[in-house]
Amino acid sequence: MKKILDFLLANRDEPYRLFSLPLIPNVDPAFIIGVRSPVIKKKAKEFSQDPQSRKFMRELPHHYLEEYSIHRQLIEHLNNYDEMIRELDRLLPYIDNWANCDGFSNKTISKNKSSFLIKIKEWAISSHTYTRRFAISMLMRYYLDEDFKEEYLWLVASCDRENDYYLQMMVAWYFATAFAKHYKTAVDVFKKIHLSRFTHNKAIQKACESYRVSDSQKNELRTLKIK
Numbered sequence: 001m002k003k004i005l006d007f008l009l010a011n012r013d014e015p016y017r018l019f020s021l022p023l024i025p026n027v028d029p030a031f032i033i034g035v036r037s038p039v040i041k042k043k044a045k046e047f048s049q050d051p052q053s054r055k056f057m058r059e060l061p062h063h064y065l066e067e068y069s070i071h072r073q074l075i076e077h078l079n080n081y082d083e084m085i086r087e088l089d090r091l092l093p094y095i096d097n098w099a100n101c102d103g104f105s106n107k108t109i110s111k112n113k114s115s116f117l118i119k120i121k122e123w124a125i126s127s128h129t130y131t132r133r134f135a136i137s138m139l140m141r142y143y144l145d146e147d148f149k150e151e152y153l154w155l156v157a158s159c160d161r162e163n164d165y166y167l168q169m170m171v172a173w174y175f176a177t178a179f180a181k182h183y184k185t186a187v188d189v190f191k192k193i194h195l196s197r198f199t200h201n202k203a204i205q206k207a208c209e210s211y212r213v214s215d216s217q218k219n220e221l222r223t224l225k226i227k
Contacts, residue, residue: 001056007043008066011035026166027065027097035066044073057087061094068100081108085119092123095130098166102137109142117143124159132159133170140174150185153178157193168199176206179221180213187220197226 017034024032047053053074062068071091078084084106095101109116116138123135136159139152153175160171175195178186195203204225208218 001059004056004067004070008033008035008064011039024097024099032065040066040069041073044070045077048074048077060090072100076104076106078106081112084108092131092134093128101130101133113147124155129164129167133167136170136174140177144177144181148182150189153186153189157195160195160199162196168196171199172202172206175203176210179207180210183217200226
């Protein structure tokens with residue numbers, strides 16, 4: 001949509017663009033305009049009240065990373081759970097980087113956790129890296145506190161894929177967070193599962209870097225490292 005693209009181009013910040021490039025190395029630099037996150041967030045909130053926002057969400061694929069950023073945040077502002085799910089299903093196949101994959105939230109999820117969990121399990125078996133990564137990120141955000149179950153550890157482990165860096169990093173991040181919140185259950189499962197060597201050791205590394213994991217727990221985790 002020209003209206004959105006004109007806004008993004010008018011808010012181009014070249015120093016920020018240059019700063020961002022090495023953080024998202026798998027995205028062609030030609031597809032990154034360089035618009036700061038607070039600017040995008042504010043625009044998405046304003047645009048979510050515009051009837052044309054629905055038209056914009058139907059215009060897939062987009063060209064620039066920031067167009068996808070606004071699109072994703074428009075979905076975050078949706079007040080209808082079923083519509084939110086439909087729009088996620090339309091958008092996820094086009095996501096090709098961690099920046100537009102991670103950190104999603106929507107206020108309707110807390111009231112629909114059972115049905116959302118069904119969608120997470122569906123996304124978790126996708127062949128698309130970032131759909132799987134999104135599934136894990138949602139398990140970590142919404143089901144790693146009072147709604148946590150041991151079976152989710154096994155589900156995340158099943159998402160691990162050799163030589164798929166951005167998926168492996170998310171699996172490792174999930175386990176490191178699980179160690180911090182549910183250590184005994186998480187470490188017991190961790191001893192039984194068969195993650196790729198990279199993911200396994202990265203989970204231990206990230207946990208050992210966390211202040212939320214005790215020294216004794218870190219010492220135990222270090223003994224589990226695969227050489």
